[in-house]
Amino acid sequence: MSANSADRLPLLDVVLVKAGRTKIRYTGELLTDDGTRLAVRAAWAGSGVRDFGFVRFEPGDVFTEYYWRDRWYAIKEVRSATGALKGWYCDITRPAVRSGPELVVEDLDLDLWRSADGLDVRRLDEDEFAESGLAETDPEAARAALAALDELESLARGGDFTALLA
DSSP states (O other), X not given: OOTGGGGOOOEEEEEEEETTEEEEXXXXXXXXXXXXXXXXXEEOOXXXXXXXXXXXXXXXXXXXXXXXXXXXXXXXXXXXXXXXXXXXXXXXXXXXXEETTEEEEEXXXXXXXXXXXXXXXXXXXHHHHHHHTHHHHOHHHHHHHHHHHHHHHHHXXXXXXXXXXX
């Protein structure tokens, strides 16, 4: 075993599930797990560039992702390959579940973006959420998802958003 291998962070497979199917699976480095919140660092796992118009995710981008076992969202800090902060992409999810080397997160379609300067805060995919039928099939989860989006938006617009990540 080399000296450097002792310095490596443990790996964790992140599995993002949507509508009962695996949307994406990728491996990241587990930075912390305090029993409630986990932090994972991973390279952009998408293929090629994803241009949202207000931000581009591209090869070389690094995501530091925060997941909670007791909250209905995940926050992903996005940095370019040079380390420049692009902003935070927030997924509304069911609370994360870790089982050994795997972290499973169920995406509930709602998202929030906050730019690095905090001036651009936008709710995303509310139409997809409405079309998902969650309000009919699981009204309690739908209410929790909308409450989580409202909470994140409030924090992103003027609350102590970055305190969530400290």
